[in-house]
Amino acid sequence: MLGVLGLAVLLVVVTDRFYGHSSLAFAAAIIMLLVANTPMLRFNCPACGQNAFFRGPFVVPWPSRTCTRCGHDLDLAPSQNR
Numbered sequence: 001m002l003g004v005l006g007l008a009v010l011l012v013v014v015t016d017r018f019y020g021h022s023s024l025a026f027a028a029a030i031i032m033l034l035v036a037n038t039p040m041l042r043f044n045c046p047a048c049g050q051n052a053f054f055r056g057p058f059v060v061p062w063p064s065r066t067c068t069r070c071g072h073d074l075d076l077a078p079s080q081n082r
């Protein structure tokens with residue numbers, strides 16, 4: 001996540017230097033971040049469908065070990081990312 005964010009910022013800065021108009025690079029950076037976040041949004045609890053990155057109203061950059069809604073152990077569950 002941090003690597004992608006750094007890459008996105010770098011892309012905007014470099015394009016801004018060379019072309020002086022960064023709105024296109026900015027849009028590309030946003031798309032890159034969305035693509036990087038897609039697997040994260042698919043990591044749901046197999047029992048109830050709660051996203052592992054959501055803890056109540058908060059979004060955390062790492063998945064929780066147990067489901068915050070039903071307490072299902074996500075370590076034992078077959079992940080959709082593997």
Ligand SMILES: [Zn+2]
Nearest residue numbers: 045048067070
């Ligand atoms: Zn659950």
